[in-house]
Amino acid sequence: MKLVAAIIRPFKVDDVRRAIADLGLQGLTVTDVLGLGQQPVPREFYRSAEYAIDLAPRTKIEVAVDDAVLEPVIEAIGNVARTGQKGDGKIFVLDLVQVVRIRTSEIGAAAI
């Protein structure tokens, strides 16, 4: 089992959710984060104070997947979240040691 953590642009969240749902996966976790990568850094200024806003708002979507669907999920998320501009984000794949469905206490693949 793997945990796919995709850090994407906030306006891409709905597209990514649809892409994941089309693959038959239902559960996911969404978090608002700040990210720093290769994106251009905008300046904000308030009277004489100027700030380089290097941490940009992004959204993290985490979804637990079976190894069998890992590659399709990565490809689907990547295709949908890509704009071609710097700052599109990253997909991290982590090894998932155990999953438990709290309501039924199912574990493993049955709990995904």
Added chain:
Amino acid sequence: MQYLTDPSSPGLPAALWLAAGGLALAAIAGAALFRPSLLRVVRNTSRWFTLPVLAALAVLLLPALGFAQDAATAAPPPTPNKGDTAWMLTSTALVLLMSVPALALFYGGLVRTKNMLSVLMQVFVGFSLITVLWCVYGYSLAFTTGSGSTSAFVGGFSRLFLKGTFDWQTGLSLGATFSKGTPMYELVFVAFQATFAAITCCLILGSLVERIKFSAILLFLVIWFTFSYCPVAHMVWFWAGPDAYTSPNVVDATNATAGLLWQWGALDFAGGTVVHINSGVAGLVGAFVLGKRIGLGREAMAPHNLTLTMVGASLLWFGWFGFNAGSALEANGSASLAFMNTYLATACAVLSWMFAEWIIKGKPSMLGAASGAVAGLVAITPAAGNVGIPGAFVIGLAAGVVCFWGVTGLKRLIKADDSLDVFGVHAVGGTLGALLTGIFNSPDLGGPGLVTDWVTMKMGYPGIWVQFLIQAKAVGLVIVWTAAVAFVAFWLVKLVMGLRVSEEEEREGLDITVHGERAYTS
């Protein structure tokens, strides 16, 4: 409804009405003391019973206000015009609004989330503190005749606790306006000026936010209000009134009773010197003595809510009509001119600040537009009834650009952490406005001129250069006076109780460490 100057109050002798009013008040006080039981009664009592009872109580109370007239004999000479009184009461409320919540929100939105309540608290409580001090001794020091060699600098104590402004037999005392034979209720003037004193003191807070101790603020304001605000107000605005100028042979003696800067002939319609230069310079001195905020230049200190800052600026604009047009003391042509000048100059300043920022920084910002508005309002304050429409255009457009420099280039030169740019906007804008007032008062530049002879009320103008020099001298004196008082006051407070909160408190935020509250819970 009987008013105090109406001598024809009907019916029962005064004592009975007093007793009825007193009983009603005792009933209300008793109800307040026994709240829980009253709440139970109220919940179980039909509103159709309660409302008529409350109405009857109110009717009982009102005539108690009119009882003074039973003892009145002859009707007094001119009485205040009802339109003037209505306008001045409204103006007073408008200026109150400028402090709470306008200034509180304008400043509050500019600080970080963790310090929002501390700013609201400092303005709200500072406003109340100065109001009380004004009514105890401030009004007396500013607006009564002084004695001896200090009379040009400060008044006396004849109006301590506002003694003499109200008497149950003779009613409210009267004060002068700028027209002969046109009195106003002195208490209205007291109230109006109280709001000026209070907002001036609250303006200073902008330089000190996010690191000053709350107790230090309170002590500093008491000292500075007493030794800077009241004397400067006296020097600029105190005079005997037009009715004292009965003939040419009393002119010199009457002039000598007035404040020093009034005697010099300095023009300040609503407080360019008294309010803005006074507070702006004091704020800068405070910023120097207090020191910079921890992390300035390295950590982000961006405004946490520019939406509230815009709301604050808009309410300031609204309230400022009371500040400037109300300073005419009558609902007349002068007030109307002041109103329009205030409106126009501010709009001009919004545009000129915005365009300056657009050109120099690349983008027009909401903070810039809001700051431009305040700069325009500040600059037109001494000028409001003293210049014509051409003056409003010039002063407004100039204020936007000059004050933009004041908060950017000039601020970088000065290097103090004047956190919310009190000096850059109020001192710089007030100075600009005060100087341009002298110039644009000229009839050749569309101005109304000034009264050169209070006996005949003849209008004249001493010439652009002469008036400009008078303005410059007045500005210079105020700057030196307030800087000196502020410096001593800040250092005194620093020695007595310290000015800054501890480093941990500053990092944690003043809201939770000083006031035990959070502004926002989510």
